[in-house]
Each structure stands twice: as C-alpha cells, then as structure tokens.
Amino acid sequence: MQRNPQLNDAGELQHLLSIEGLPREILTQILDTAESFAGVTEREVKKVPLLRGKSVFNLFFEPSTRTRTTFEIAAKRLSADVINLNIAVSSQTKGESLLDTVANLSAMQADIFVVRHSSSGAPFLIARHVKSHEHVINAGDGRHSHPTQGLLDLFTIRHYKKDFSGLTVAIVGDVLHSRVARSLIHGLTTLGASEVRVIGPQTLLPTGVEALGVKVFRDMREGLRDCDVVVMLRLQNERMNGALLPSAQEFNKHYGLTAEKLALARKDAIVMHPGPMNRGVEIDSSVADGPHSVILPQVTFGIAVRMAVMSIVAGN
Amino acid sequence: MRLHIKNARIVDPASGRDGKGDLYIADGKISQEFSKADRTIDAKGLVAAPGFIDIAARLREPGLEYKATLASEMQAAIAGGVTSLACPPDTDPPLDEPGLVDMLRRRAKALEHARVYPVGALTVKLEGTRLTEMAQLAETGCVAFSQANATLADTQVLWRALQYAATFGFPVWLRAEDTWLAKGGVAHDGEIATRLGLPGIPSFAETIALSTLLELVRATRARVHICRLSTAGAVELMRAAKREGLPVTCDVGIHHLHLCDNDLGYFDSNCRLEPPLRSQRDRDALAAGLQDGAIDCVCSDHTPVDDDGKHVPFAEAEPGATGLELLLPLTLKWGEARRLPLAKSLAKITSDAARVLGVGSGKLAVGAPGDVVLFDPAASVRISAETLKSQGKNTPFLGYELAGRVRTTIVAGNVVHEG
Numbered sequence: 001m002q003r004n005p006q007l008n009d010a011g012e013l014q015h016l017l018s019i020e021g022l023p024r025e026i027l028t029q030i031l032d033t034a035e036s037f038a039g040v041t042e043r044e045v046k047k048v049p050l051l052r053g054k055s056v057f058n059l060f061f062e063p064s065t066r067t068r069t070t071f072e073i074a075a076k077r078l079s080a081d082v083i084n085l086n087i088a089v090s091s092q093t094k095g096e097s098l099l100d101t102v103a104n105l106s107a108m109q110a111d112i113f114v115v116r117h118s119s120s121g122a123p124f125l126i127a128r129h130v131k132s133h134e135h136v137i138n139a140g141d142g143r144h145s146h147p148t149q150g151l152l153d154l155f156t157i158r159h160y161k162k163d164f165s166g167l168t169v170a171i172v173g174d175v176l177h178s179r180v181a182r183s184l185i186h187g188l189t190t191l192g193a194s195e196v197r198v199i200g201p202q203t204l205l206p207t208g209v210e211a212l213g214v215k216v217f218r219d220m221r222e223g224l225r226d227c228d229v230v231v232m233l234r235l236q237n238e239r240m241n242g243a244l245l246p247s248a249q250e251f252n253k254h255y256g257l258t259a260e261k262l263a264l265a266r267k268d269a270i271v272m273h274p275g276p277m278n279r280g281v282e283i284d285s286s287v288a289d290g291p292h293s294v295i296l297p298q299v300t301f302g303i304a305v306r307m308a309v310m311s312i313v314a315g316n
Numbered sequence: 317m318r319l320h321i322k323n324a325r326i327v328d329p330a331s332g333r334d335g336k337g338d339l340y341i342a343d344g345k346i347s348q349e350f351s352k353a354d355r356t357i358d359a360k361g362l363v364a365a366p367g368f369i370d371i372a373a374r375l376r377e378p379g380l381e382y383k384a385t386l387a388s389e390m391q392a393a394i395a396g397g398v399t400s401l402a403c404p405p406d407t408d409p410p411l412d413e414p415g416l417v418d419m420l421r422r423r424a425k426a427l428e429h430a431r432v433y434p435v436g437a438l439t440v441k442l443e444g445t446r447l448t449e450m451a452q453l454a455e456t457g458c459v460a461f462s463q464a465n466a467t468l469a470d471t472q473v474l475w476r477a478l479q480y481a482a483t484f485g486f487p488v489w490l491r492a493e494d495t496w497l498a499k500g501g502v503a504h505d506g507e508i509a510t511r512l513g514l515p516g517i518p519s520f521a522e523t524i525a526l527s528t529l530l531e532l533v534r535a536t537r538a539r540v541h542i543c544r545l546s547t548a549g550a551v552e553l554m555r556a557a558k559r560e561g562l563p564v565t566c567d568v569g570i571h572h573l574h575l576c577d578n579d580l581g582y583f584d585s586n587c588r589l590e591p592p593l594r595s596q597r598d599r600d601a602l603a604a605g606l607q608d609g610a611i612d613c614v615c616s617d618h619t620p621v622d623d624d625g626k627h628v629p630f631a632e633a634e635p636g637a638t639g640l641e642l643l644l645p646l647t648l649k650w651g652e653a654r655r656l657p658l659a660k661s662l663a664k665i666t667s668d669a670a671r672v673l674g675v676g677s678g679k680l681a682v683g684a685p686g687d688v689v690l691f692d693p694a695a696s697v698r699i700s701a702e703t704l705k706s707q708g709k710n711t712p713f714l715g716y717e718l719a720g721r722v723r724t725t726i727v728a729g730n731v732v733h734e735g
Contacts, residue, residue, distance in 0.1 A: 005582055020511065099627055119629030120513040121583030142631070144513030179513060207516060208507035 005127055012316040015127045015136040016309050018145040020186040027190060031155050033308035038301070040077060050311045051080035054111040058084045059101070060139070061117040066275055067139050067149070070299070071114045074306035080112070102126050110134060112310060120144035120179075135313040143177050148309055149274055150183025152302040154191065156294055157229055159301065160270050164188065168195040170223050170265075171214075173233035173255055173282050174204045176244075180274045181233055182212070189213040199223035200255060203244040220255050227265040230292075231272045232257050232283045240281070248281045257283045262292060270294045317354050317729050318342045324359035324690065328366065329663035330679035339364050341686035344728035348682055355731075359690050362723055365662050366678045367399025367430075367687030369669035371567060372543065373618035373640055375432070376707075377423065378416065379408025384620035384707035386420075389640065390429040392618075392706035394733035396641040397689035397722040399430050400670075400677055401618075405437040406464035412437035412448045414456040421457050429732050431687075433459045433673060435489060438477050442466035447477055450486055459673060460541065462489040465590050465635075469495035475532055482538035487674070489541040492529055492550060493591065497521035502631045504546075504594040508577040514631060517592055523549040530557050533564055541672060542566035544617060546591035548601030555610040565672050566610075568602050569617035570639055570646045575599065575712055585626045585633035586712045589617075606664060607654055613669040614650070616643040620708020638708035644689075645697060645718035652719075658693065686729035695721035 004021045008014040013026055040048055056075040058068055068084065075082045087101060102113065112135045115123045120142030127136040140146040161167055169188055175181045175198050188196045189212070198209060199217045210216060217223030224230060240248040257271065271283075271292045279285045288295060321339040328334075340347040373393065376384040393401055403420075405411035411420065417434050424432035436458030440446040443466075450461055461481060468474050468490070481488045498521045503509040505516025526542065530553065533540050545551060545568050554566050571589060576599045580587045587593055605611040619636025626633050643665060651661025670678030677685040696717045701709040725733035 097624065097628065117629065119631050121631075122629040124582050125585075125627070125629055142513050142629075143515075182511070182513060206510040207505045207518070208510050211507040212511065 005124060008316060013313050014316060016147050016313060017123050017127060017136065017138045019147045019150045019183045019190070020145070022190065024190050027151070027154065027187060030151055030305070030308050030312060031158060033312060034155050034301070034304040037304040037307040040307070046077050047079055048077065049079045051075065051078035051314055054080045054314060055109060056080045056082050056112045056114060056310065057105050057110045058082065059087060059105070059113055059115045060085065061087045061115070061122070062140070064116055064140070066299070067116065070302045071139060071306050074303050075310060077303070078307055078311055080310070098122065098125065099129055102129065106130060106134060112137060112314060114139050116140045118142055137309060137313065140179055142179065144179055144182065146179040146183050148302070148306050149180050150187045151309065152298060152305040153184045153231065153272060153274070154187045155301045155305050156272060156298050160294060161228060164191040164193045167193045167228045168197065168226060169193055169229040169231065170197040170199055170227045171231045171233065172199040172220065172223070172257065174235050174239060175200055175209060175233065176204045176206045177236065177239065178233045184231060185212050185214055197223050197227070201245070220261060221264055224261055224264045227269055229270055229272065230257065230262065230265055234274060234276065235278055235282050252281050256281060257287050259284065259286050259290065262287055272298055275299070318350060318352065319726065319729055320353035320356040321359050321364055321688065321690065322356060324362055324364035326364045326680065327659050327662055328680040329659045330366070330667040331681065332659060333680070334657065334659050339680065339688065341688065341726065341729040344686045346680055346682050346684045346686055357690070357724065362690045362692055363658065364688055364690050366666040366680055367689050367725065367727065368397045368643060368665045369673060369675070369678050370398045370401040370616050370618065370640060370643055370665070371613065371669050371673055372615040373398070373401040373403055374406070374620065375403050376620060377407060377420065383622050383625070386423055387427060388705065388707040389618070389620065390424065390427050392640040392704070393430040394725040394727070395705045395722060395735060397644050397691060397725050398640055399687035399689065399725060399727045400433065400673070400675060401430055402433040402435050402459060402673055404435050404464040405462055406442065406466065410437045410442045411435070411458070412440050412442070414449070414452045417453055417456045417458055428730070430727060433457070433675070435460045435462045437461065438463050438488060439468065439473065444468040444470055444473055447480055450481060451484055454484070454486060460487040460489045462543070463491070465491060467493070467495040471528060475536070478532050478536040478538035478540070482536045485539070487539040487541055489543050490529060491543045491591070492522050492526035494521045494525040497524065502588065502592065503580065504577045504592045506577060506595055508580060512580065512583065519547040519549055519594065519598070522547045522591065523553060526550050526553050530562060530564070533562050537563060539563045544569045544572070544591055545602060545605070545611060546572055546594050546598060548598045551601045551605035551610050555605070558610065565612040567613050567615050567672065568606055568611050570614055570643055571617070571637055571712065572599065573603050573606065573614065573650045574646060579712060580630070583630040584712060585628065585630050586637060586710050586714065588630055588633040588635050589637060590635040603650060603654065606650070607656065612672050614647055614664045615669070616640050618706070620706050621710045622708070626710050637711045638704060638706045639711070640706060641704055642699065642711065642713060642718070644691060644722060645720040648693060648720040649718060686726060688726040689722060690724040691720060691722045693720055695719070697721050
C-alpha cells in the first residue's frame with residue numbers, strides 16, 4: 001500500500017481527501033483551529049489575513065449550493081481570492097479531461113483546489129497530479145468521502161457534547177450512497193466515540209458496513225434508544241421509488257425521525273442533518289425545527305471548519 | 317532452418333521431462349537429433365520450454381489502434397515468450413464476420429510472430445440477440461465463439477447459441493457474470509468497496525451465472541469454457557461440474573492469482589479489472605484451484621489501455637491490464653509461492669492451455685510445432701513503461717521486479733525474439 005497521499009513527508013496535512021487514515025492529532029488540530037475561527041465569524045470585521053494573496057479554486061464537477069458557498073465564504077474570510085468554476089456546465093461538456101482542466105487551472109497559479117466530483121476517488125487522482133505547493137480539498141466525491149462535512153459534524157458534536165468518549169451516535173437512512181456517513185463514521189471511531197450505530201433498511205446499507213466499526217440496526221426504535229446524537233441522512237429523490245425502496249411514505253413511516261421516535265433517545269440528544277432536508281421524508285418538521293435540532297448551527301460551524309482546513313493545508 | 321539448442325534445462329510439462337539436454341528443430345518442427353545445424357544456440361543456464369500459449373490477449377485491431385496495434389502487441393507477445401495466442405472478439409467492429417477474421421489472420425501472419433487464433437463473436441456485434449454465422453467463421457479460422465466481456469442477458473439466446481454451437485461441436489467461451497447483478501458495479505462488493513464508496517459486484521453475480529451456464533451445458537452438451545473465474549464459489553462449482561463429467565473447462569486471469577480488492581489502495585485505476593479483483597479468500601481459492609486442476613489454465617487477459625482510459629477516476633477508468641509480458645513472471649511467482657516444480661507451473665501456460673485451445677503446440681515431443689522459448693528463471697525483469705513492449709503501460713505491477721526473463725523466442729523454428 002502506498003503511503004497516505006494526504007500527508008506530506010513530515011506527516012502534516014498536505015491535502016484533505018478523506019477522514020479515513022487521518023490520525024487523531026490532525027483531526028483535533030482542525031477542530032481546535034476551527035474553534036479559534038468561530039470567534040472571527042461573529043466579529044464585525046469577519047476577516048483574517050491568513051491566505052492573503054492566495055488563490056482558491058472552487059472546482060465543482062457536480063452541482064452544489066451550500067458547500068460551494070460555505071467554502072467561498074471561508075476562503076474570503078481568510079482573505080484569499082476565490083474563483084468559482086461550475087465545471088458541470090463548461091469544459092466537461094466540451095470533452096476536456098479532468099486532469100487537463102486541473103492542469104490549466106494550475107497554470108493560472110492556483111494554491112488550493114476545492115473539488116467536488118460525482119466519482120469516488122476523483123480528488124485522489126487530482127492530488128496525485130498537482131504541483132507540490134498546491135493543495136486539494138475534497139468537497140465530496142461520489143459515495144466515498146466528504147471530509148469537511150464530517151469535520152463540521154464532529155465539531156458540532158464536540159460543541160454540544162464536549163467529549164466523544166461515552167457518546168452513542170446513530171446515523172440513519174441511506175448509508176449506501178452517503179459520503180457524509182462514511183466520513184463521520186471514520187471521524188467518530190478515530191476520536192473514540194463509544195458506539196456508532198447505523199440504522200436503515202438492508203437495501204440502503206452497504207455490504208460489510210460493520211467492518212467500519214459500526215453496529216447495524218434495522219429497527220429504528222431499537223437503534224435510537226439512549227443515543228446522544230442522531231444524524232439523519234438525506235434520501236435522494238431518485239432513490240425513493242424503485243428497487244431500493246417502495247415509497248417515500250413507507251420510508252418515512254419506518255425510518256423518518258418523528259418527535260415520538262426521538263423520545264427514545266436521551267433527553268439531551270441533538271439532531272443533525274447535512275442538508276438539504278426532505279421534510280416529511282427522513283425528518284419531520286417538528287423535529288427539524290424543534291429544540292433538539294442543531295441543523296442550522298451545523299451550517300455556521302461549517303464555515304469555521306473550512307477556514308481551519310484551508311489555513312492548515314496552506315501553512316504546511 | 318535447422319536449429320540446435322544445447323546445454324539447456326529442458327522442461328516439457330506435457331511429458332514431465334525436466335533435465336539437461338539438447339533440442340533440435342527442423343522444418344518448423346521439433347526434430348530428432350541431427351548433426352548439421354544452421355545455427356546452434358548455447359542455452360547454458362536457461363530453461364527451454366514450449367512456447368507459451370495465452371488464451372486471452374487483445375491485439376486491439378481492428379478499430380482500436382489508438383490503444384494498441386497488432387504490431388506493438390505481437391512484439392509484446394514474443395518478448396513475453398508467447399508463441400500462440402487467442403484473441404477475443406471485442407474489437408471494433410467485433411469479430412462477427414468472416415471477412416474481418418480473415419483480414420486479422422492475414423495481418424497477423426504477415427508479421428511472422430506468434431500464431432494468432434481468433435475467437436469469433438457468438439452474437440452479431442456482441443449484442444446478445446442474433447447468432448453469428450459460426451460455421452463460416454470457423455472456416456476462416458475461429459477456434460471458438462465468445463461474448464468477450466459483453467453481456468448476454470437473454471438466457472433464451474444463450475440456450476440457442478449453445479445448442480447451435482453444440483451442433484457443430486464448436487467450443488463456446490463465456491464469462492460467468494449475471495448482467496443485472498453486475499450492472500453499474502466496478503469493484504468486488506465487500507468491505508473495500510464500501511470503504512471506497514465504489515458500486516460493488518457481488519460474488520453471487522458470478523456463481524448464479526455459472527450455475528445457469530452449467531445447467532445449460534447439461535441440457536445442450538455444448539463444450540463450454542468459462543473465462544476468468546474470480547470467486548471461490550465458482551471454483552467449487554467448476555470442481556463439481558468436472559467431477560460430474562460435464563464438457564467444461566475454465567481459466568483464471570494472471571492478475572487474479574496475485575491481487576485482491578485490498579490492492580485498489582487509493583483508487584489505483586490499474587486495478588480496475590473485469591471481473592473485479594475480489595477478496596483475499598477468493599484469490600487463495602483461485603490459486604489453489606489452478607494447482608489442483610479445478611481451473612485448467614491461466615491467461616494474461618492482456619488488455620492494453622491508453623492513459624486517457626486510465627487517468628480518470630476509478631469508476632470511469634476503462635477496465636483491463638496489459639499482461640502478455642507478465643504472463644511468465646507471474647505464473648512463476650504463483651508456482652513459487654505454492655512450491656510447485658517448474659514443469660507444473662509451466663503446464664498452465666503450455667500443455668494445459670493447448671488442451672483448452674485445442675492445438676497441437678505446447679509440448680516438445682518430436683513432430684510438435686517448433687515453438688520454443690528460452691528463459692532465465694532467476695533473472696528479473698523490471699516492469700516499467702520503458703521496458704514494456706506493449707503499447708499499454710497499464711499494469712498494477714508497474715515498478716515491480718519480477719523473476720523470469722525471456723531470452724529467446726522461437727516460432728516454427730524461426731528465432732523471432734532475442735533479448
């Protein structure tokens with residue numbers, strides 16, 4: 001096996017491609033740095049000069065509003081120049097290859113590439129071909145990984161629960177297609193959460209998911225019992241009616257988070273969702289907008305976490 | 317040309333011979349001893365074996381010359397000691413018309429390198445709906461009929477194709493993979509694919525399709541060769557089918573003897589293969605099955621792919637690996653790991669492969685075709701873009717040093733390669 005392509009020779013973070021394989025110290029460093037930036041985002045002048053003169057290219061081969069926007073805000077708060085490229089509708093349709101696109105942008109003096117791509121592993125391919133002073137941050141690749149989302153989830157959990165040890169976290173819904181779930185699972189197991197559960201019908205749980213260090217529950221009520229954190233995953237529209245699931249209604253009945261099911265979790269449980277939500281499918285409005293929900297703070301924390309990641313890789 | 321090879325360690329798997337001696341080739345055939353040779357080769361320190369037979373090597377012609385050409389891949393073959401090869405029909409257009417097959421054979425023959433045995437398409441355009449003119453294709457030289465990696469989902473067509481082929485006694489070479497279960501998958505459905513977020517192909521996609529095929533063989537008595545086993549379950553099914561006396565044979569690709577899904581590492585697109593690399597347990601069962609005869613022979617499944625096809629994200633990468641030049645080193649490596657005598661290892665790429673292909677080569681008996689390879693089992697080859705003759709540089713073994721270096725390749729008594 002090759003050495004971890006995310007780390008430089010000194011073992012520092014060169015690219016952020018996946019949470020899997022990152023040591024606890026680096027995860028903690030990112031969370032601590034994000035903590036220090038959380039203050040910045042609340043100031044009147046929301047800028048620090050850490051990335052002044054640097055160029056951040058947002059390379060989105062797959063459409064995204066929220067993630068792209070929060071990366072843009074994060075880069076601007078670090079005083080970087082941000083260039084947004086919606087490649088889904090430009091060079092790819094002209095037949096330019098992924099690596100040609102990256103080589104061209106690299107010739108325009110990029111410092112950081114923020115990449116989202118529908119194919120698992122695409123950011124690894126890019127990271128193998130960029131210059132040594134350039135950094136790649138994975139903003140979501142296929143079903144594989146979404147490390148900044150995973151980190152902001154970890155940040156949120158740490159913010160409300162202080163410590164990972166002793167925590168029981170349930171991740172509910174379409175784990176099969178979820179890069180968010182994979183990232184969070186690796187983060188939680190690395191940081192020492194005492195139990196990570198995945199809950200869903202067998203059609204939406206990937207083969208051998210237990211090997212990631214999780215406990216599998218088919219029955220949501222059973223799985224939610226005594227949980228400290230409940231993470232609901234988004235169910236994509238195209239997966240609601242077909243061979244994976246018969247209908248959104250039936251999914252909602254068995255795996256949608258309602259106030260009644262949430263009552264089985266701990267009294268102080270928090271509810272998270274990476275967004276965008278399907279209200280009435282995986283989560284009811286009463287829960288999404290209720291007292292346990294930390295869904296909007298997740299978005300705010302996301303900016304601080306992305307600032308932390310960009311400043312750390314750029315400094316290494 | 318009368319050729320005398322002296323001082324060689326002669327290894328002939330067909331007869332079990334392994335010992336020092338001399339080899340004589342005259343009129344393109346292995347000959348009795350003679351005194352006046354046109355050329356004498358001193359093979360001191362080298363093994364003299366029958367030329368290797370690779371029952372699956374893509375030459376990419378016609379139509380896919382940007383990936384490789386007949387000239388480049390025939391060079392790769394002789395550099396790898398391969399003197400006979402069967403090429404699957406998945407060219408562009410596919411080998412579904414006598415004219416195409418005839419052209420390929422002529423072009424290959426003109427190069428005076430390895431012997432080329434075309435495998436004809438089983439269905440027109442490999443679309444899995446209409447049968448090809450098998451009898452006519454056989455007349456132009458097709459030795460078997462196959463779908464290559466194209467799917468044949470319609471079991472009615474499959475049944476009829478086997479009945480028709482059985483009528484004439486033509487062998488049918490098929491992959492065992494359920495079209496629907498494999499749909500969209502790019503890696504073995506297991507822990508690794510789950511971690512990497514790659515759509516999986518379950519093992520039972522192979523065993524279910526194989527069970528169907530075996531049932532159709534029972535019904536039609538067609539001679540069927542199963543290409544590229546990848547699962548432990550399939551090895552077990554083949555073992556049972558042979559015990560039952562069904563007219564079936566099978567092979568394994570050289571990469572699947574050594575690699576498993578773990579080797580995907582960080583999305584190494586050179587490990588994107590068809591069938592996918594499976595678990596360690598499957599790999600071990602394949603290696604054992606090849607030894608005990610459940611699997612008949614090994615092939616390179618040579619598939620040159622250009623950089624454009626591989627320098628893309630894993631799932632989008634074109635499947636396949638270059639293999640002609642790795643056939644010997646990787647077969648030796650397999651035999652070494654299992655502590656097999658050299659003749660036993662080499663049988664899998666000589667006499668056993670000849671039996672599957674139905675040709676008279678693959679042995680050193682007097683009167684057999686004068687196809688011989690001289691190689692140094694101890695000297696290593698470095699697998700690199702520079703050293704590979706194939707136009708395809710796509711291999712998971714890039715950068716490896718592998719033992720087994722071909723020095724001389726002889727086809728029909730002519731020295732076609734010296735390295």
